[in-house]
Amino acid sequence: MNRLRTNKGTFIAIHGLRENLHYARWHNMIKRCNDPADKSYSAYGGRGIKVCDEWLSINNFVTWAENSSYRPGLSLDRIDNDGDYSPDNCRWSTHSEQMKNRRSFSRSLLTHCKRGHEYNEENTRYYNKNSNARYCNKCRLIRESRDK
Numbered sequence: 001m002n003r004l005r006t007n008k009g010t011f012i013a014i015h016g017l018r019e020n021l022h023y024a025r026w027h028n029m030i031k032r033c034n035d036p037a038d039k040s041y042s043a044y045g046g047r048g049i050k051v052c053d054e055w056l057s058i059n060n061f062v063t064w065a066e067n068s069s070y071r072p073g074l075s076l077d078r079i080d081n082d083g084d085y086s087p088d089n090c091r092w093s094t095h096s097e098q099m100k101n102r103r104s105f106s107r108s109l110l111t112h113c114k115r116g117h118e119y120n121e122e123n124t125r126y127y128n129k130n131s132n133a134r135y136c137n138k139c140r141l142i143r144e145s146r147d148k
């Protein structure tokens with residue numbers, strides 16, 4: 001039985017084939033969002049993207065995967081590229097569908113974030129100087145207060 005420690009200090013037991021099918025994907029998702037040593041951390045956890053509490057348990061993630069039309073070959077796709085890993089922001093899609101989504105869901109065209117806060121001068125933050133990718137400052141404050 002494998003155990004993994006998450007940022008919340010939870011130990012999660014991994015057992016059975018069902019869990020193992022999704023284990024690598026789930027583990028990578030947790031690492032990208034929580035492990036500053038992960039090579040992708042800056043594009044995920046480093047810019048405020050989290051795994052929702054429910055999915056810190058692999059059992060919940062596997063249950064969601066099986067109830068949301070997972071098929072081998074599909075990958076986990078966040079609908080809002082600036083949103084968290086959570087059931088309401090994720091779906092399974094092919095690589096080409098994901099690329100299409102990235103283009104059509106251009107953050108720069110939106111006037112409001114997913115919670116309805118306006119992207120005005122005061123509320124808009126950029127990940128870095130060379131990027132057009134922005135995030136909602138009010139949502140960042142909500143996320144930070146949730147962590148305390």
Ligand SMILES: [Zn+2]
Nearest residue numbers: 113117136139
């Ligand atoms: Zn917001």
